[in-house]
Amino acid sequence: MKRKLIKWTLRIALGVTIPLAALLLYVQFSYRQKFSTAPTGIRASNSPEAIARGRYLVTGPGHCESCHAPDGTERLQTGSLKGLIGGLEIKLPFGIIYTPNLTPDKATGIGKYSDEVLASALRHSVKHDGTALIPFMSYNTMSDEDIAAVISYLRSIRPVPNDVPEHDLNILGKIVHRFALKPFQAGEAPPKSVVPDTTARYGKYLALSVGNCAGCHTNRGKTGDFIGAQFAGGYRMPAKTGTYGTPNLTPDPETGTIAQWSVTDFIKRFRQGALFPDSPMPWKSFGVLTDNDLKALYYFLQSLEPVKNAVPRYTPHDAD
Ligand code: HEC
Ligand code: HEC
Structure with missing residues (x-):
């Protein structure tokens, strides 16, 4: 009787453990799922108008500094000048993530990414490594021209080296990453350009x-x-x-x-x-x-x- 009980307990335990272990191994090795999205064709420019528009969008309505400055919201209320160097630590139930350095530093910032890579991050929510971004940003339907302006401005600012740590996702985070994160799907095509007015x-x-x-x-x-x-x-x-x-x-x-x-x-x-x-x-x-x-x-x-x-x-x- 006792032996039967042990046998069954073992069977059930194995029946649960083995598939679970297999799932965890699968997630561990596959959570960085890569996506390919249609090229945006969006390119930065050196035009002073584009840079000025980009500066306005980044520092104004786009409020990039509320996440891409190491002191985040605090900066936005006190006005400290740490800028867009990234490194804000965001604690989530599925791990700790850090915002990237948006200054054009070649080693630690966006200096190493092409316009297409940056445009895909904003338009499609696809990260430089082809995985889906954790959905903190919602600029997907910004016009082509405004995305180009944002990138033009980011390219024009002073590069500041700031080596931001890698995300530290727990197993729940990896499961979410593997099964829930997807690139953004536009309902209708975002506009090529918009003309600011008071409407x-x-x-x-x-x-x-x-x-x-x-x-x-x-x-x-x-x-x-x-x-x-x-x-x-x-x-x-x-x-x-x-x-x-x-x-x-x-x-x-x-x-x-x-x-x-x-x-x-x-x-x-x-x-x-x-x-x-x-x-x-x-x-x-x-x-x-x-x-x-x-x-x-x-x-x-x-x-x-x-x-x-x-x-x-x-x-x-x-x-x-
Ligand atoms: C990151 C979150 C966040 C975003 C983005 C945000 N808000 Fe708010 N908003 C809040 C919170 C929280 C409050 C309440 C606290 C406060 O009044 O500061 C608030 C308060 C307000 C108020 C009331 C202020 C008052 O004194 O009664 C207005 C108006 C407002 N938001 C408009 C906007 C508009 C317009 C936008 C987009 C351009 C926007 N908010 C974007 C979080 C946000
Ligand atoms: C609410 C917070 C938040 C705001 C506001 C925000 N970001 Fe981000 N951004 C993040 C986080 C978090 C990540 C990293 C997500 C990940 O790795 O999955 C990120 C990633 C990025 C990336 C991807 C870099 C790469 O490695 O591919 C770019 C580009 C970017 N942000 C640009 C911007 C710009 C430009 C703005 C303003 C127009 C902005 N962000 C505003 C939170 C924010």
Whole structure:
């Protein structure tokens, strides 16, 4: 009787362990799955206009420094000048990842990558080694011309050597990497170019293709999937002193944060900067937005379908 029990326990244990071990080995060796995507044909240029547009997109609405500076959001609120040298440590349930150095240093930065490689990262979410990027960025539908401008600017800045550590993914991270990460699939082809103006149409472009307003102002589940109405807020973002709930940006008269604001109020609010010192919103970057771009964003947000969603703005950690 006892022997039978041991035999069965062993069988079951092996029945579970061997396939599991095989899966883990498989993941260990295959998680760096490579993808090939259609060439973008996007090329950087030395034109002063392209570089100026790129500088505006990178330091303003694109807020690249909120992740590609080693002090991230803090930098965006205090204005330290560590720039785009990367190395921000992001702790996730599936490991620790580090943002790359975006200065054109040949050894440790983007100096070693072609325009096509950089354009594919932004357009298709494919990394320089052909694997899919962990989805932190949402510039996939930026116009060809704006992606070219961003790369032109990055090529024009001073190279700063900063050797950023490799990601340290745990086995869960490798499983996610192997089975969940994919290049971005565009619904319709992103525009070749866009002409900035103050229309809601251009505001939509800024909000969705450049500023990632929807990425934070839409509620998300545990794995980062969107579970709320777009722009209706409610995403809980932990920061140093407390947890922020992102405001509802739809024009619902009762719960929409900006529903009663005039366009002048909206512009003024962006000129003020962070009212909460550790706010995750990149206020410093958005503070350089032109009046016209802020108008476009305002008209776009006011054109949205109102959604009722009351969001607690801030909960200090000691109240949790
Ligand atoms: C919300 C955070 C965040 C923002 C904002 C952000 N990035 Fe990134 N970026 C990352 C992370 C994280 C990675 C690495 C992901 C990975 O390795 O899977 C990355 C990777 C990249 C890569 C890929 C490099 C390679 O090795 O192939 C490029 C290029 C890049 N970012 C450019 C930009 C530019 C340009 C901007 C602004 C327009 C920007 N990033 C804004 C988080 C961000
Ligand atoms: C990285 C996350 C993030 C991004 C990206 C982001 N926001 Fe926010 N936003 C927040 C958080 C968190 C708050 C609440 C804390 C605060 O007010 O600073 C907030 C607050 C706001 C407020 C309310 C300010 C007030 O004083 O009531 C407005 C308006 C706003 N965001 C608009 C935008 C727009 C427009 C964009 C895109 C251009 C954007 N946000 C992108 C996280 C983000």
